[in-house]
Amino acid sequence: MRSRGRASRDNIRTGTDTHMSQQQQPEQQMQLKTHNSDSGPGIAADAAAAGAASAHQNGNDGSPGQGKGRGGAGVSAQLIGMVTNFGGIRFMVLMILCFQNSMFTVLRRYSLGVLKEDYSKHECLLLAEAMKMVFSAVMISRSLPRGDSATSRLSYVARKSSKMLFLAFMYGSMNILSFVALRNIGAGLFTIFAQLKILTTAMMSAIVLRRTYSSARWRALVSLMLGVLLFSEPIWNTDNRGKNVDGGSTLLGCGAVLIEVSLSGFASIYFEKVVKTDQEQMSIWERNFQLAMWSFPIYLGFILFEGGGKAGFLGGWSNTALMLSVLGAAGGLLVALSIKYGDSILKTLAVTGAILLSSLLDHYLLAGPLTPIMVIAGAQVVVAICNYTFDLTPVETKSAPSKAAADNKEMSPLVKQDSRV
Template sequence: MPWLDARLTKWLSLGVLVVQNSALILIMRYTRSSVDQDHLYLASTAVVMSELVKCSVSLAVLFHSLDVHTLSRFARLLYQEMILQWHQASRLAVPAIMYLIQNQLQYVAATHLDAATFQVTYQLKILTTALFSVLLLGRSLALKQWLALTLLTIGIGLVVLPSTSGNDNSAMVIDHQGLMAVLLACLLSGMAGVYFEKLVKASPKQSPDPKRALIPMHHRSDPTISVSPHQQFWLRNLQLSFFSVWLGLVVLVYFQDGPQIRALGFFVHYTHWTWLVILIQALGGILVAMVVKFADNILKGFATSLSIIISTIVTATLFHVPLSTTFLLGTSLVIYATYLYGRK
């Protein structure tokens, strides 16, 4: 029954989203704080591996959903989209580099902030996404949505207030470094997400390419393989991950950590917890498509709010982080603002 399958998929994707949002920050924080700085795994290689996992999953989903039957026809489709349509695919390099830097900043924030502060503060991406939607897509927001964004900003301010007040100057520097990483990650998250949405929705229809006449017949993609909007979305995710992998290898791995990787290896200080963070981060990118397709904004808001509550409780229990009154008040405002912004 398609209706039952769609309903089951909706609730399953939301449930996994709650677990993913809660687990990513907690486990990432654990892997970055449980060892000393000399034995930390390289965040640049972890980011690239996460993108490689997303690329592999997108390839598998496309091959399974497309009626191509053979690897040769599937390769022909990829040749058509990645080579013949290169001028369209190359535009995804812009959000790809922004997503790479954003994921790198998440590791920096997880190193210098406790999981609860990181999780709540990271909800500022709702504000940046809304602002870039107005600027780049020309959308208009309702009064209650602007109210929700205002409450969100106030709530985030209350959450970070205890972390930036105190007499220990060294602690203040560490906190400020983590907070700056979160703020930049939220900015890049909103910009990259809206820019990617604009590219997907503004994709022009395929037109005849005069250069195709110079392509040998056995290399041409005719007859063209039609794809549905859902398959086109996964194709765009594949292109995005493709650029992310190569840009990550060049920008992050080679230029940032090249000497250390040549000396110690690509997977230096990797543990099973590191691989778990990589898989969870890749799952988060895949869940975006599923939640948008099968769920609505109200349920997504509830899922986000629930993940904040779970991560806050677990952080206070496992990491012995004291939760002040201002922190709890700020968290409550963030949860309500998340619900209010997505309420129809």
């Protein structure tokens, strides 16, 4: 009798535990869904893909006895999500941008320095903008729901492109300022001033986006700027580095390049602000389509002004020039993606790393210079990039006081007076 009583109590406990475990499984599944849905914008698709892949891999068909497999699938889904999350995409985009910039620089050096090709630089840029516009239009049409018209969407995007018109105008102005600067000062002095883009980008980020960077990151940026300046020693360390171009004005040339580097920093921050915080949010492909659409007539105006290259309109083109246009279009798209998934300063770090990589490739492939000063400066650049990247101090963004808060602050004395009455 006692053994029968114990057996019945054990059966009751087993049934209760089974019932409780069946109730806990939906709760655990609901918690897992909630965790994946809270991953933030841009991560939900990656988390869903990772979960689907892990479920398919582990054979999650709901059959009994798969509890251990499901736990392994959940862990693997979280690990895959960590690898393919926002930070993973950002790292991948920045690395591709670095390699693209390096390949573009080396190929341009080979085209202009070795092959002595005389095609128009603005014609090359014009073709790159046309490629960007076509590629962005294809990506926009592919992202639309089934049944939506791509023509109507592109027409809407074109009508809402006034902010990208301002950005294209800034890029065109920077092109003109570079031309004016190089007409009045030498390439060495121009290169020295051009390194200020690193600091102007950070300063514009602090002013426009109201971001606060740690002192360690500011030191890393200054060290990065000095390292890039020393790395450019073969360019500016010439006999005529302090002389201006014949008939030119040093003051005018320096002023033009200073305005250009300031506009460069502001343009990067402006694009980041539009992409991330604009009230009318659009995809990165739509913003690229808008920018290319307005850049096209600007570069066309440059071509008409200069009368084509040395070989005339559409003259001197080659397979190398066509490849440069393809790389230029890819670079424009990668810059936009790096700003979307990172920020303007991380984009600057990737471009700076590309300077080192392209110089090494230039040295081993095209017999370019590689002096001991460049080696030391390159090490300084790498250390500065690591110091900035691995600084764990969070970047704080100060929110501007709203109008309602300001009104409440102004009305507070009246409220106090009424409360006393």
